[in-house]
Amino acid sequence: MIGGGPGAFIGPVHRFAAELDREIELVAGVFSSDAGRSAAAGEAYRIDPARAYPSLDAMFAAESARDDGIDFVSIVTPNHNHLPSARAALAAGYPVITDKPLTATLAEAHELAALVEAAAKPFGVTYTYSGYPLVREARARIAGGEIGTIRKVVVEYPQGWLAGEAVGKQAEWRVDPAKAGLGGCIGDIGVHAFQLAEFVTGLRVTELLADLGAVVPGRLLDDDCSILLRFDNGARGVLLASQIEVGELNGLRIRAYGDKGGVTWKQEELNTLTINRLDGTCTLVRSGTGVLGNDAASRTRTPGGHPEGYLEAFANLYRDFAAQLRGESAPLLPGIAEGVRGMTFIDTAVSASRANAGWVKL
Numbered sequence: 391m392i393g394g395g396p397g398a399f400i401g402p403v404h405r406f407a408a409e410l411d412r413e414i415e416l417v418a419g420v421f422s423s424d425a426g427r428s429a430a431a432g433e434a435y436r437i438d439p440a441r442a443y444p445s446l447d448a449m450f451a452a453e454s455a456r457d458d459g460i461d462f463v464s465i466v467t468p469n470h471n472h473l474p475s476a477r478a479a480l481a482a483g484y485p486v487i488t489d490k491p492l493t494a495t496l497a498e499a500h501e502l503a504a505l506v507e508a509a510a511k512p513f514g515v516t517y518t519y520s521g522y523p524l525v526r527e528a529r530a531r532i533a534g535g536e537i538g539t540i541r542k543v544v545v546e547y548p549q550g551w552l553a554g555e556a557v558g559k560q561a562e563w564r565v566d567p568a569k570a571g572l573g574g575c576i577g578d579i580g581v582h583a584f585q586l587a588e589f590v591t592g593l594r595v596t597e598l599l600a601d602l603g604a605v606v607p608g609r610l611l612d613d614d615c616s617i618l619l620r621f622d623n624g625a626r627g628v629l630l631a632s633q634i635e636v637g638e639l640n641g642l643r644i645r646a647y648g649d650k651g652g653v654t655w656k657q658e659e660l661n662t663l664t665i666n667r668l669d670g671t672c673t674l675v676r677s678g679t680g681v682l683g684n685d686a687a688s689r690t691r692t693p694g695g696h697p698e699g700y701l702e703a704f705a706n707l708y709r710d711f712a713a714q715l716r717g718e719s720a721p722l723l724p725g726i727a728e729g730v731r732g733m734t735f736i737d738t739a740v741s742a743s744r745a746n747a748g749w750v751k752l
């Protein structure tokens with residue numbers, strides 16, 4: 391693991407998730423850019439102290455010399471470190487799974503895509519929400535025609551935790567362009583909403599009209615995003631992402647409406663998928679029940695009513711990645727193409743909004 395040091399948010403989540411199915415074990419890492427903090431994290435993760443490294447060079451040199459050395463690398467640092475970390479891991483011959491956004495800028499994303507193509511190793515991107523069983527169920531049902539031809543998509547990701555001054559480890563780098571990259575809120579959560587919309591509907595956004603604001607005084611990156619979308623089948627859509635909506639936690643929600651019905655899924659009520667039909671009837675598809683298709687059922691661990699959540703969704707991405715490492719197909723795991731696509735979305739929306747450019751192509 392690269393990142394995930396003392397006080398980090400997502401590193402420990404990756405560790406829980408990766409280890410859930412016992413196909414993967416965290417054994418080594420450069421958990422911080424500070425050697426002492428990397429060692430402290432290694433102790434907290436209860437790994438061999440000799441394998442909590444002070445630098446990437448030290449880790450790759452030592453691990454490649456071991457018979458039981460690492461098999462792949464997870465990247466969970468702030469965005470500006472994704473490319474250098476991935477570059478070093480690929481150069482050392484290791485497959486990579488990285489958190490989103492793929493990189494800090496679109497130019498970096500293209501550089502990384504070329505490196506991944508040349509390396510020809512598995513490469514995953516942890517767009518968490520594509521790991522939820524009922525998100526996969528929604529995708530499968532839409533692909534199967536259950537709501538007909540999609541005409542409207544509404545996806546929103548409201549948060550309120552950056553409504554005031556950005557204080558604390560997680561907040562500080564997210565509002566710093568040198569570390570977060572080109573996007574603020576749009577790179578942090580807007581890109582999740584975008585990926586979810588394309589993943590669930592199977593459609594591609596072809597045009598967008600973006601209005602991004604830095605609402606909190608002095609903030610250099612966007613913290614509030616309103617975007618109109620047009621999809622490749624002619625459907626229209628709306629994407630809202632905000633980190634200044636006071637009181638909102640992680641209210642990610644997607645709604646897709648076709649000519650036969652509509653689908654709704656909310657991350658804060660993640661164990662129910664709602665399907666409405668033109669005739670007024672409504673089906674609640676509940677996780678852990680016998681009605682799920684294979685994409686969802688194969689990624690569900692407990693019977694209905696014993697809720698699964700965020701950690702298990704992450705674990706599903708790791709289960710997919712483990713399958714890819716074994717040479718098996720796991721097509722629902724987002725890869726380098728989805729990573730570049732997300733960066734293209736961020737870059738396009740930020741540039742278009744800054745230029746007040748109206749509708750632009752994606």
Ligand SMILES: NC(=O)c1ccc[n+]([C@@H]2O[C@H](COP(=O)([O-])OP(=O)(O)OC[C@H]3O[C@@H](n4cnc5c(N)ncnc54)[C@H](O)[C@@H]3O)[C@@H](O)[C@H]2O)c1
Nearest residue numbers: 393394395398399400421422423466467468469489490518
């Ligand atoms: N998929 C999701 O749902 C999700 C959720 C949160 C964060 N993220 C992504 O995960 C990444 C990390 O976010 P976070 O909230 O955990 O940040 P964080 O600030 O909590 O943790 C980042 C960690 O990286 C370490 N680090 C920084 N530079 C390093 C370097 N050069 N070498 C080794 N370690 C280094 C820091 O010491 C820290 O421990 C970001 O890219 C973020 O966008 C994704």
